[in-house]
Amino acid sequence: MAAGTDRLASPDRRRLLTAGAAVLGAAASAQLWVPATAHAAATTLPENVFSLGVASGDPLPDGVVLWTRLAPEPLNGGGMPQQNVAVQWEISPDPRFASSVRRGTATARPEYGHSVHVDVRGLKPGRDYWYRFRAGGRISPAGRTRTAPRPLASGGSLRLALASCQNWQHGYFTPYADMLAQDPDVVLFVGDYIYESGPSATAVRRHEGSGEPYTLTQYRNRYAQYRGDPDLQRMHARAPWVVTFDDHEVDNDFAGEVPQDPDKQTHDAFTARLTAAYQAYYEHMPVRATAIPNGPHIRMYRALRFGRLARLNVLDTRQYRSDQAVSQEGAQDPALTMLGAAQKRWLTDGLRNSDTRWNLVASQIMMAETDLLAGPGKLWYYDAWDGYQAERDALLGELASVRNPVVLSGDRHLTMISDLKRDFADPSSAVVGAEFVGTSISSNGDQDQAAFHAQWDPLKAGNPHWKLIDAHRGYHLFDIREDAVDAQVRVVSTVLKTQATARTLARFRVADGRPGVHKV
The missing domain is CATH 3.60.21.70 (Alkaline phosphatase D (PhoD))
Known part of the structure; x- marks a missing residue:
């Protein structure tokens, strides 16, 4: 995803160089990491608080969205206390995190399922970066991401x-x-x-819950699974x-605010379902704040x-x-x-x-x-x-x-x-x-x-x-x-x-x- 001089190495060479980067990054994450500006969490969080992993998305020439969600009990609504939690984040050009180019603190809020969306800016175009999070004495796995090329860059692949x-x-x-x-x-x-x-009792692996999701907690549990x-x-x-x-993130074959089975779901009931589904979608995707839902609407x-x-x-x-x-x-x-x-x-x-x-x-x-x-x-x-x-x-x-x-x-x-x-x-x-x-x-x-x-x-x-x-x-x-x-x-x-x-x-x-x- 680079053009001209933005690419640090050829595509094949870059893939060889980064093949083991996630492993190196994960090893580096095992070290104690406390940013100088970090505020210590009031209590130690459970060991598996980063059970849902990390992600990045929507790359720009100078930035990318970093995502995680704190969920020590992923199939039980997340299992976090109903309070804000400080989450430190760090992004580095080095899989070993020998140096940081950006770091800061985000707030994981209960009203958004303790999800974190960090819209990092100030990065260089067409570059690989590694990132990780820390909260309550726990450190996430490391992830790798890549920025887009310069807007007017020609060539590349x-x-x-x-x-x-x-x-x-x-x-x-x-x-x-x-x-x-x-x-x-x-x-x-x-x-x-x-x-x-x-x-389904005959499924290769069974969906959690006892039926279709309708509430926010039910959609959160399905995404967590x-x-x-x-x-x-x-x-x-x-x-x-x-x-x-598409449709299955909400309801099969829905159209706008019309469900698949309007004889079984009233308009008010379905807009409530849309509201829950869209919020859970936002909470689990590496997207920008422009995608924060407004009730039964999401951009x-x-x-x-x-x-x-x-x-x-x-x-x-x-x-x-x-x-x-x-x-x-x-x-x-x-x-x-x-x-x-x-x-x-x-x-x-x-x-x-x-x-x-x-x-x-x-x-x-x-x-x-x-x-x-x-x-x-x-x-x-x-x-x-x-x-x-x-x-x-x-x-x-x-x-x-x-x-x-x-x-x-x-x-x-x-x-x-x-x-x-x-x-x-x-x-x-x-x-x-x-x-x-x-x-x-x-x-x-x-x-x-x-x-x-x-x-x-x-x-x-x-x-x-x-x-x-x-x-x-x-x-x-x-x-x-x-x-x-x-x-x-x-x-x-x-x-x-x-x-x-x-x-x-x-x-x-x-x-x-x-x-x-x-x-x-």
Whole structure:
């Protein structure tokens, strides 16, 4: 994630140099560390107060967000006293913490679940840093992060991992072990970080609690359970994350303030649920104070810049959308919106005015068409962009004049790589961009591949824009350079066990100035 002289070493050399950095940092953290300006905690906190680990996110050229949450009893509301706790933080260019470039004290407040979000500034662009926290005589594991390049820096490269859909009950998060080995500069997570479903007796590993979460404490417990996964925790500590949510962080297939089952959840009850879910989301994500919820509202759409190489536009396709259509006619209603007026204007203005080589759009749900009906006629997923076709088509028209648009999506629990067409109703329509729908980390478990292809292969003829469909678990890895985006579909052998082997299922390329995606 550097350009020109911002990169301290080549990508491969940097990965070799930092492969053991987390181990070194963890060893250094075992030493007694007390900043000179620190105020001692009134009481010693339990040994496992940093049970949820550490994380960083939303890198800027001069800063990054550092995160942790104090939770000695993670599945029991956190287990912290109802009082403020001073938390010291330190960030260093050295994994051994021989020197510090920034340090300070934050306050972990009970009203935010004793979470800590430190928006560190004054850092150098395109650099690796290590960080850690201390509270009540306890020291956190060390994490590594990286700042973005200078805003006008040219050249360089960016390694980005795309992940989504990690259902605790469907399997272990084994793809993160391989992601850790691939050492991305940044992780983009596009939704379904938790699942709100109740516990299942037949699950690979059972959800905590006795049912779906509705209250703040219940959502906190669910996030804490997920945050306890060792592979997920290690990946959070290795690289900065850029996150957005989809539906399962709240309620399956919700739209705005409309739940999946409005006959069972009144409007007041659902807005209370939204309020709890959004607060728990903020408490567990490495995001800035701009994302502090205001009741049943949270601001998540935003843009991040990586020099002149790439602009990453992160969408919120849940909070502002109209309720889903239930028919083909409804899906083509021009009154329906996915983004809402303000977000749509923000996105189109950002795309029109962008001066970067690559314009990435993080969309929680698939933008390319999925025709589920073999033969004549159409059958769509109304929860995806297919259900909001007028707005989708207008956006595709905007992409036709944007330099190198690439959409990065999730939700489907499948790998679906497609050309984006100006008009999906016209097979001869121009290609205006590329879309990578990343498969799930664990959702749907280890699928029967033969059964999948028997169901989906007959649909390929009606979806000629598809370049690959696959049902393995994993993630996508992108190496973004000025001349091309090279993508790997990384898949794992299983999510039903704690250990798995990984491989590259397929490689694709999007070339500069050539809309669409091509298999390598």
